[in-house]
Amino acid sequence: MNAESAGTKQQEMTSDEWAQEAALIERIVAGEGRHYSVLVERYQRRLYWSCVRLLGDADEAEDVVQEAFVKAYERLADYDRTYRFHTWIYSIARNRCLNVLRKRKVWGLLSFQDSEGAPIVAADDSADRGVENQELGLALTECRNTLPSEQRECFDLRHAEAFTYREIAVALGIPEGTVMSRLGRAREKMRICLESKGVVWGA
């Protein structure tokens, strides 16, 4: 992992950053389309991982990411700036993921596998902490896979992408109350599952 990995770290957007992004988008809409690469760079990796979580397939996820960015570019003028660009591009990518899943007729089977279908081998990391984290990562994947797909998506958006409840509601087209109940149920199951796998969190 390198500098790019910083891009996936969830970050709260400050109002400054928000305004800056809005200004950037305005310039792109006004005709300075070449600046679009800034948005692509900022979100491509996060979007990719969201798609991998939905699709469980790296190649398909990459295709969807490309499609979504091109589609978003075409319709950038329609983007409602009351929401973060991330929310909007996610909902576009999500629609495409659902198309893929519909074709596949499997919605809910998830595992981190490469295109050959072999399990992904652990990244090279010799430190003890690395091994610990590796176990945590595996436990998280296993536990997430026990969740119903709609709960899992909410949980992912909340805890991996730091979406607000409102943003999740908008991206998924569901009421905020539903987001709250799905997250509540998902968290309850995740706590039990992670605990059963020996994951501890201090408190």
Place this chain on the structure above:
Amino acid sequence: MTTGSTSGNGHVVALLDQYRTGELSDEQRRQVKVHLEVCGDCTAALADLAAFAATVEKGYDAERALAAGSEPDWARVRQEIVARTAAKRAASRRGWLARHVPQTAAAVVAVLAAAVVVQQGVRGPEDVSRALRPTQESGRGEVDGPETPPPVGETRSSEEGELGALESSTETLERSADESELHQPENMRRGARNEEVDRDARLVAPGERAREFKDDAAVISGGRAADPNAVPLDEEDAFQEANRVDDLRENQVAADREIGVGGEIEHAAEPKREVFEDQAVQEPAAAPPPPDEEEVLKDGYYKQKRAAGQDAKVAEGDDLDVADKLEAQIEVDPEAEPLSRFEMNARYAITKSDTLAANAALNFWHDSLEAGADLELSDLERAQALADSLASLLARRP
């Protein structure tokens, strides 16, 4: 808010996650804060939730690290996306040119432009050729190839050259973007608003439309290729350079389009994506109805009826209630997208002239689909047409 009672705690516990991330309204935040001061259980629950969230976040990092080997090359992905959006830009410019330049003139212009490019290529002063590189490459290979302009209608042989030009143009574009201040967000943040406006004025002036006109004029006079002013003489403004390179290529493409050369460019630029997109977009519309569609429709309808029947107010047109129940019904089936649900119910309502179902579907349309939802344009239009039909059905039979 009551403190200490179970229901009070339940309410607060439900809000703790949003309290943690500062998403609550001022009033809600104040209520939770007041409650936390007197409720040890909730304070502990908040701490536990924060620790849980931090651990899970680490878990996601670890999950990504486990699969890091399968990640794409991000520079390549970005480049491909940028190239495809550049192609879209070119396509939209093409529309403008088509309206303003008569076909014959465009044909003559393109031939002239190609001839000039050949000349420039042969002379090739260093800086000029640098500025013209993308044009030369998109010039149907005249530099290495035949000395006469290509015959009208020749497409296949130009495709590779065009793709190459697209890539090199993208490189230039990306390089320019890298050099620009946009990659240093703090500059933009620090920069005063006026500075921002000034820069915009310098870059876009004298307005996008005027620039397009000038570019088209440049094509008519043989392209900027022939214009020595095309070489940046004073400051190396990366944006302007990128703009010019972009425009040169786009105008070339536009001119080619007019005379039928390189008509395949767009397809060439996105070979397999087009297929994917078509499938993705058309599938829901073009796919034949599944064998059990009638069943599904009935099912949807009965659920609606049931929802409606449970509440007498519904029959009187309590819109919100029906919409809520419709939404609840959609939740029952995680596979059904709001759009397809709407379409199914709308079609049923129209077929059966069922005003109750029409009302419910229309409310759902207004609440959930019309505005915020992300729909493909074709889907949106189809759905809008259905909504219009529903509205006219209701207008006929109030």
